[in-house]
Amino acid sequence: MLAELPRKFAWPHEDNPQERLLLDPLPQEDMNRIMLRPMLKAGPAWWLVVALLASIVLVCFVGAWAYMIRWGMGLAGLRRPVFWGIFIATMVFWIGISHSGTFVSAILRVFNAEYRRPITRAAELMTSFSLICAGMFPFIHLGRVWTVYYMIPMPNQRQLWSNFQSPLMWDMLAITTYLIGSTLYVYLPMIPDLAMARDHTGGWRHTLYKWLSLGWRGLEYEWHYLHKAIMIFAFAIIPVMFSVHTIVSWDFAMSMHIGWHSSIFGPYFVVGAIFSGVSAVITVLLVVRRTMRLEYFLRPEHFDALAKLVLIFSFAWTYFFFNDYLVEWYGGDWVGHQLLLFQARGPIAPLWYAMLFFNIVIPWLTLWNKRIRRSPIALFLITVGINIGMYLERVIIIPGFLQRNALPFSWGEYAPQWPEVSIALGTLALFILLYVVASKFIPLIPVWEVLEGQLSHSRRRIGRTVVTSVAELE
């Protein structure tokens, strides 16, 4: 009876195994060629994009920061009671984006989610680049950046060491740990691909890859230690990832400020970070797929799976948001109510409604639909929208909440000034620039991982149907 079901009920991949990357192998040399071709060729369009981005970084980021260092922090819109503005909101945003790599790579690796294989490297690179962007904001926010050595633990004339009981110091150490850990985690699985690039290139590129691949040959014991190191990293970096955004949330939650002093802030921030991080992975992968012609590796099945994750994290983020909101609303605290009214009816109301629209309404209305999850244009717009929504969330939580506090005579308004906006936009250009440049030097697809996945996948007949079977390689 089942066999007589009309074919329209069958999932597309059951009809067409070629839709699945791991069931559609190519010879290794062809895969290498697909990966290396866009790396080795830099046309005028690439140079134009690099020049444009570099100019934006130079003017908007370096120029505005230098101007602010020259004339002081008074140029920013930071006034009592709002002492943390766009700079800190943008730092939190970039740390959120950095959760993309760890989540997509480490968690999916630990859970043996096979669809992760071609997308891990592109996601892990985002982690390192976004942490570089995030890591600059404490220095920018410092104003007098030359006093940064106060934060370094060393005996000094003030007879004071850094206060390691402060969440700000925890934050600095957590970001440092995460940046070092995630950069090594990007690098480790890249070594065999760098060796592959070494064998296929000449001149300065060969020398570069020769040094970067450390003398990798692909011996059995090299693979053994590499696998072991990758697994230890995958397990260890997950709690580090959770700790980083939890500690970022403690920068706020450890204070007694209304709206911040909440025990739910840790998981709320982590979920928000993964939500925006996975969305950003989709955005970047769509651009990489189109510009580098990596359609063989990056298929609709991958975007479909990632979009489902985004939908799940939209549910989770909404749950935490509502939890936080309802407790404040039900608590009956007058200042807390004023803060809620400030969001719903005050000057930040357009941001608040836009946040709800991008983070809840749009994903919930669209991502349940398989056709939308597989449509590049729709997904691009939805995921860019989600990151706009998540950025607005950070702006609302940080400078937004600071405008209302327990002392009504000390309430105030905040309007970001051009150096703040310029520096924030400059880091966006810096992130894209780092990625565009890296795409010419780093194989964005871990070819050996795809090959390994193709080894473990096959199709076998069970009864009257043919199903995909995955073997445990270890």
Added chain:
Amino acid sequence: MPKKIAIMGLFTDVSATADALEALRVLGLREEDMNIIQGVPYTAKMLGRPKLHEFPWFSILGALAGFGVALFLTWGTLLLYPVRVGGRPIPTIPTSIVIGYELTMLGLLLGTFLTLIWKCGFPSTRPQYYDPLINHSRIALLCDCDLRIEADVKRVMLERGAEKVYEPERRPL
């Protein structure tokens, strides 16, 4: 002592490689005399080779070292430069846990990375036995054997399906 010679066979199939390894064992070659160079990580089980088992001691040592640094930063510096605030202890456990955790994890990750570097002898720029064809779906079986069984080793490899058998030269990578 009989003179040793390196022989490399290039295979296109993992089963043929495993068969060749088995046949070479029969010829008297020890596991440590044979090595596989591969662009795709075929497991020890697939190749019929013994699996390496090693406890990650260096990762644990790295974690302990990280914890030691954290102890110094959280307790050592506070005791060296005490800031007395009425009614408050100078070092506190809950706040120290955060730094302790972060630096322990950093030590663990660095220890793991250094283990790989040390065990694999990276970075290495010396000339090595290598064939770039391993990036073209080939598996290289490299063995060290006595000069007197050289012909047998080559024959066994060819009989088991080696595409090419030759005496490799050490070359810069």
